[in-house]
Amino acid sequence: MISSSERLELIKTLSSLPEAQFKQVAFALNPPKGSLPTETSQGKTAAALLDWVESPTGRGMNALRGILEDLGITPPAPSGICPYKGLSYFDCNDKDYKYFYGREALTQVLLDRVNQDNFLAIVGASGSGKSSVLQAGLLQHLKDKGDSEICILVPGEHPLQSLARAFIDEDSDRLDRAAQQAKAEALIAGGADGLRRLVQNSEAQRVVLVVDQFEEAFTLCQDKTERQAFFETLLGGLEATSSQLCLILAMRSDFVGKCFEQDYGGLAEAVNDHLKLVLPMTTEELTQAIEEPARQTGVSLEPGLTQALLKDLEQSPGGLPLLQYTLTELWQRQQGYQLKLSVYHQLGGVTGTLKQRADQVYESLTPEQRQTAKHIFLSLTQLGEGAEDTRRRVTQDSLVSSRYPENRVTEVVKQLADANLVVTDDQGEQRTATVDVAHEALIRIWPKLRQWLDENRDLLRQQRKVELAAEEWKAQGYKSGYLLQGLPLIEAKQFPTKNPAELPLSGLANTFIQTSIRQQQINRLKTASWLLIPAALVVGLVEYSIRESGIKADYARLDSESMSEEKQAVQDLVAGCSRQQQMKWIPHYFSERIFGHCRSLIGASLSDSDLNSTNLSNANLSNATLSNADLRNVNLSNANLSNAYIFASAFYNANLSNANLSRTFLNNAELSANLHNADLNNAELRNTDLNNANLSNANLSNANLSDAQNLTESQLTQAKLCRTTLPDNITFDPNRDCEALGIDPETGEDIGL
Incomplete structure (x- = not known):
């Protein structure tokens, strides 16, 4: 059936024809005797004629359009809505069900x-x-x-x-x-x-x-x-x-x-x-699924096309998404309101259309974009264990690495989505877009992707195994009992050397491996310290000089124009802070060599830095400048950020539990982070986005939260408030916890508990 608007336009066109010309149209269509009313207006007769044309026994809309064109009359264009779904499924909405047949x-x-x-x-x-x-x-x-x-x-x-x-x-x-x-x-x-x-x-x-x-x-x-x-x-x-x-x-x-x-x-x-x-569709059901959506929109299929589609489907089990994708491509290439058999052969048939389209899109990319596309498709495939490979939905952020920068991932994902090879879904609350293959059929039938998977299957398994273990370590609070040991650690250490460019590990996985290596070193130290101490005394002076030279080089790299070098320098300078704090019983000389450095970053200039997913736990960043820095997923637990300038930085999913943020300037920052037990005394938080921030037990005395974005009262239920400047949407008493904190709400002086 045609759309109501197109129907009205056709009735209007037929009604406005001279009576003789209208009779010519009716004669050419040759409706059965008695199917049209007599002695009534031409408009009502036109509507009745249109009803018959659209009926199962009628001539069809293409016949009517052809007759009008032969008489030199331009008929209204058919609906521009494509009734086929490509690689998507027919959804539960106000339009898809109209074209769902069979x-x-x-x-x-x-x-x-x-x-x-x-x-x-x-x-x-x-x-x-x-x-x-x-x-x-x-x-x-x-x-x-x-x-x-x-x-x-x-x-x-x-x-x-x-x-x-x-x-x-x-x-x-x-x-x-x-x-x-x-x-x-x-x-x-x-x-x-x-x-x-x-x-x-x-x-x-x-x-x-x-x-x-x-x-x-x-x-x-x-x-x-x-x-x-x-x-x-x-x-x-x-x-x-x-x-x-x-x-x-x-x-x-x-x-x-x-x-x-x-x-x-x-x-x-x-x-x-x-x-x-859900059994395979019968020939009759498939014919309906092919022809009826086109008929609904006033478009026909060239004789022989349906039979060609059905024949190819016999060789393609589970081929419904390929059929819909092929019909979509035919629709976009229709000629004279008709889907053409010759175009179908050019596309390569049911199985060839998607292969050809995927190859065309891939070949249209630059060499760097092709490598990124390969990385994306491999990441979007879940390897089958005793079953077929399946789709794997991931966040777009997880596709980003030093090898595949964010801007390139974003542009390639957009091009693949525009070609209907992948689908994206922007998760509003989490501000994280997810990416998925449009349909598993692409994984099954695209030769290039099958080749990539076959060539990299073992490496992909190793990569996913390490990253899964790293996620578990993170979920368990970074406990040492979840670190790698023995053969799994040896394999994880060797993985980057096997294929470092094609399949990079995530930042978390790299940190996980390095931490596992340090823990291994601790274990060895505990069993053989009596041998290490004399050796350390012999080479101590030389080693100390070399180590300090390396530290000076790291401080110099903080001013590097290369963001990756700057990030590595920061990680090297504070890599051991967290473990040194936990293992205070180990002398500093040994702990620094076992766990890594823990050097001061007081007053460091780190504006516009990329510190995504770094571990800065227990680091001293007081008076540091971190404006516009990328601090997503960073671990800043127990860090000292007092008096730091952190204007307009992104803290999404960061861990700032027990951090010292007193007198810190955080205006316009995105602070969707864990701030449990954080000290935010005198902190500047104007216009800061606190969506989903955990402020339980955080000290907000004298903090300025005016115009803070997405802050709810439920987030402040367990926070400590005294002389706190709150946004207009918060009705809590800004001096609610002064007595518990031992602070005079009028003067701000410490009155003791």
Whole structure:
């Protein structure tokens, strides 16, 4: 069917024709006798004629347009909306369902299942159309019915967080969403009971909780404890609210076996009893999926094209995304409102279209951009262990390294997204964009990517193994018990020498390896110190001179124009501060040689520095200048930043717990960081962005928070306030904690506790 606006334009065109010319059009179309009204206006007759043209027995819109053009009349152009989805799925929204054909029977079966029961597992091969029939079929019907609240999630690396986000109202403003997320995460942390409360407080008659791409709970979530808790929360919540909650899972068929490896709180039994397979579409269903969307928009397929598509699909199991991508390319190259068979052959058929397009996009990049694109696609692929390789959603920040700078990653991601090879999703609250391949079909059929994966599979496994261990070390508070030892440490140390350019380790992983090496050195020192001490006495003077020369060189590099050299110099100067503080019993001479230096950075000029992901724990940066510095993910726990000038710097995800920030100038900084126990006495925080900052037990006495951005009262509940200048949206007493702090609220003098 054509759009309503195009229909009105056609009726207007036909109504305005001279009567003789209108009769010519009707005669040429040759509608059945009696199908047009008599003795009525030409406009009503035109509308009736158009109804017949669009009917299954009618001539079709292309025939009408051709007749009008033969008479020298220009018909209105057909709708510009492409009814095909490329590598995306048909979504649950106001337009996609209009062009979703071929799955009516399966949709009805799924509806019947959901109406009769409260659990459904939709299972199909990659490329079978699971997400489309779930979203544009089943969920669209439930949405149209109007008595259900639909909550959708994909598990990702942290499925419990994803589950909490599924209950957030995306139409609310940013602060409300952040507050909703905090409350939802707190409830989900309580397991099944928390999910029960979220469901029972819904105003809808029924809550339909949908977990699409359920296999991510196995492929992306590496924390077995969190995975188990996720499953138990879902199934426990379902049991507690069986009359109100309906749980729907959609997953790839090659991951069903994972559900049966353990009990997982009853998951295996539930999937086994409520499984519905998404089988390949029949020839009739495929024909509908090919032809009907085009007909809806007034465009036809050249004779023979449908048959060619169907023949190629027989050789391509799981080829629905390839079919949609090919039809999208044909749509963009249509000629005279018709999709052409000759163009289809030029594109290379169903399997060749995507390969050809991916190659064209890759070849259009510069050599540096090609290396970056290769790095991106490898990062977006989860290696299969006993199964096919799958997609791997990552943050765009994680793709950035010294080898692949942020500006180049950003421009290449944009070009790949514009070509519909990857998709991006900007996470508003977290200010972090995620990147994903548009569909796993690209991983399966693009020869260049398959070659990259085959050549680098072992190295990728080693890289991911080290980075996963580093993430676990970070999650466990950087405890020494989670550092590498023995053979894993040897392999991690050797990894950068095997392929340092192609597969760089993250900043956290490099710090993890260096810290593991230092811990190994400590262990060796403890067992053989009686041999090391005499040796140290012999070479001490010479070694001291060499070491001090290196330190002078590091201080000189602080003024280097190279950001990477400056960053390395900072890391070298303070690498041992944290461990030296923990191991005070070791004499300074030995601790500096075991753990690294801990030299002063008092008054250091580090404006515009890139210190992303560095470990500056316990460093002395008092009076330092760090304006416009990149301090994302930096560890500044227990650091001394008193009197520092840190104007407009980015602290996203930084750790400033127990840091001394007294009299620090932080105006216009982005301080989404951990400030637990931080001393912010007399700190300047005007216009600072404190979104999601942890201020528990932080000392904010005499601090200036006027015009602070995204600061909520919940963040200040456990902070210490005295003579604090607060923004207008905070109603707390600025002298609330003066008595506990032993400070006179009038004079600011210390009156003792």
